[in-house]
Amino acid sequence: MSHTKAKPVVNTRIQARNKELILEAALDVFSASGFRGATVDQIAAKSEMSKPNLLYYFRRKEDIYVALLEHTLSDWLEPLRELNPAGDPLTELARYISAKMQMSEANPKASRLFANEILHGAPMIEKFLKGPLRQLVAEKSQVIQSWIAAGNIAPVDPYHLIFAIWAVTQHYADFSVQVDAVLGRREDSKAAQKAVLEILLRGLQVKQS
Amino acid sequence: MSHTKAKPVVNTRIQARNKELILEAALDVFSASGFRGATVDQIAAKSEMSKPNLLYYFRRKEDIYVALLEHTLSDWLEPLRELNPAGDPLTELARYISAKMQMSEANPKASRLFANEILHGAPMIEKFLKGPLRQLVAEKSQVIQSWIAAGNIAPVDPYHLIFAIWAVTQHYADFSVQVDAVLGRREDSKAAQKAVLEILLRGLQVKQS
DNA sequence: TCTGCTCTTGACCATTTGATCAAGAATTAT
DNA sequence: ATAATTCTTGATCAAATGGTCAAGAGCAGA
Numbered sequence: 447m448s449h450t451k452a453k454p455v456v457n458t459r460i461q462a463r464n465k466e467l468i469l470e471a472a473l474d475v476f477s478a479s480g481f482r483g484a485t486v487d488q489i490a491a492k493s494e495m496s497k498p499n500l501l502y503y504f505r506r507k508e509d510i511y512v513a514l515l516e517h518t519l520s521d522w523l524e525p526l527r528e529l530n531p532a533g534d535p536l537t538e539l540a541r542y543i544s545a546k547m548q549m550s551e552a553n554p555k556a557s558r559l560f561a562n563e564i565l566h567g568a569p570m571i572e573k574f575l576k577g578p579l580r581q582l583v584a585e586k587s588q589v590i591q592s593w594i595a596a597g598n599i600a601p602v603d604p605y606h607l608i609f610a611i612w613a614v615t616q617h618y619a620d621f622s623v624q625v626d627a628v629l630g631r632r633e634d635s636k637a638a639q640k641a642v643l644e645i646l647l648r649g650l651q652v653k654q655s
Numbered sequence: 656m657s658h659t660k661a662k663p664v665v666n667t668r669i670q671a672r673n674k675e676l677i678l679e680a681a682l683d684v685f686s687a688s689g690f691r692g693a694t695v696d697q698i699a700a701k702s703e704m705s706k707p708n709l710l711y712y713f714r715r716k717e718d719i720y721v722a723l724l725e726h727t728l729s730d731w732l733e734p735l736r737e738l739n740p741a742g743d744p745l746t747e748l749a750r751y752i753s754a755k756m757q758m759s760e761a762n763p764k765a766s767r768l769f770a771n772e773i774l775h776g777a778p779m780i781e782k783f784l785k786g787p788l789r790q791l792v793a794e795k796s797q798v799i800q801s802w803i804a805a806g807n808i809a810p811v812d813p814y815h816l817i818f819a820i821w822a823v824t825q826h827y828a829d830f831s832v833q834v835d836a837v838l839g840r841r842e843d844s845k846a847a848q849k850a851v852l853e854i855l856l857r858g859l860q861v862k863q864s
Numbered sequence: 865t866c867t868g869c870t871c872t873t874g875a876c877c878a879t880t881t882g883a884t885c886a887a888g889a890a891t892t893a894t
Numbered sequence: 895a896t897a898a899t900t901c902t903t904g905a906t907c908a909a910a911t912g913g914t915c916a917a918g919a920g921c922a923g924a
Binding site: 478479480481482483558561562564565566567568572575576579580583600602603605606607609610612613614616617618620621623624625627628629630637638641642644645646647648649650653 | 687688689690691692767770771773774775776777781784785788789792809811812814815816818819821822823825826827829830832833834836837838839846847850851853854855856857858859862
Binding site for chain 1: 880881884891892
């Protein structure tokens with residue numbers, strides 16, 4: 447009994463190139479339409495590839511989606527990971543917030559992809575949320591707590607501070623349509639970053655006496 | 656030439672009841688799966704109604720969706736509308752933030768419905784965003800600006816302050832899966848509300864000398 | 865009661881869509 | 895060169911899904 451459809455064992459140049467093309471196209475399509483809304487045909491068309499050919503590289507639609515999520519999950523953690531316990535608290539938080547704002551601006555599609563996934567219950571990345579993410583946030587909350595204990599920033603709940611930073615920074619990517627509509631123009635990312643830093647950090651300064 | 660399918664002209668009791676049932680079920684389904692992900696069959700099943708019967712009340716899937724959005728759009732504006740120019744700034748903002756937090760807790764499904772719609776480009780509510788919403792935000796930004804000019808709160812960009820409030824408060828509804836995963840438990844809405852008020856308002860207090 | 869309208873549904877249809885297959889083209893290794 | 899493997903695609907399929915239809919059941923007013 448022979449298998450009828452052998453899958454490649456090694457990763458050839460062509461595979462690397464085409465998988466990359468597919469993921470690039472898929473990010474466009476999935477971020478615009480969500481998992482259910484996206485169609486394999488759309489992704490194939492954007493990849494300039496026939497549908498069967500696309501499905502030669504990723505057997506199922508879901509495989510593309512999962513690969514895409516995994517492809518960017520670790521990038522997402524990086525800025526928070528860099529929060530340095532030994533650094534100046536306000537400088538560190540400012541850097542983190544700025545980094546997140548820049549990620550939102552540079553890659554809004556990835557942000558929307560995640561937002562959509564979480565909005566719909568995060569069926570594919572539950573493990574990521576409850577594992578590495580939770581772990582890292584716990585660790586960094588400790589750092590923030592130690593800053594508070596040392597009297598270097600105002601006492602606020604570290605977890606909710608992190609949630610607030612995520613919420614505000616990602617808002618500019620995920621809800622850009624609303625932001626632009628309300629402002630009546632394309633949002634100015636420089637101005638937004640400055641305003642966000644002020645709003646989130648001003649309250650953390652300890653009053654000098 | 657006679658029309659083959661007359662639609663009811665008046666609104667009977669049965670219509671009112673069934674439309675309500677359908678919208679209730681549709682909120683569940685649309686908020687969980689998005690417009691494309693939701694199926695008419697699912698909504699019909701949740702309404703305990705046959706599909707053709709459901710489509711007797713709403714001819715197309717899209718009609719249910721639009722009705723649902725319109726049904727809650729005005730509710731969404733209400734808390735901001737109540738921001739009182741004559742009141743104490745911090746009290747007014749605290750009330751607004753609390754109201755938004757309570758809406759997120761009381762009706763997370765409606766919040767997710769909107770979030771999903773905006774995330775996907777807001778095709779159905781573009782007019783709402785560029786019209787009534789923009790108008791109201793412009794008006795209330797003026798109010799905040801006047802508070803700043805009077806030296807009653809710290810100088811921050813009013814638009815971005817409003818965005819920050821929206822972002823943070825809706826985060827608890829839209830991303831509750833992530834919040835719960837990171838906290839390792841069901842989020843405590845009382846604690847969240849307290850933390851959010853501190854984080855957003857502390858920075859607005861003007862330093863007394 | 866009878867007439868006309870509203871309400872309900874089983875059966876059905878057309879389209880979309882995720883996925884398969886067989887067969888040929890291109891590439892790589894020997 | 896040539897054999898083996900990888901890559902590509904037109905044709906096709908089965909399931910899901912939005913929507914229609916005709917016919918009957920229920921209900922309200924005369």
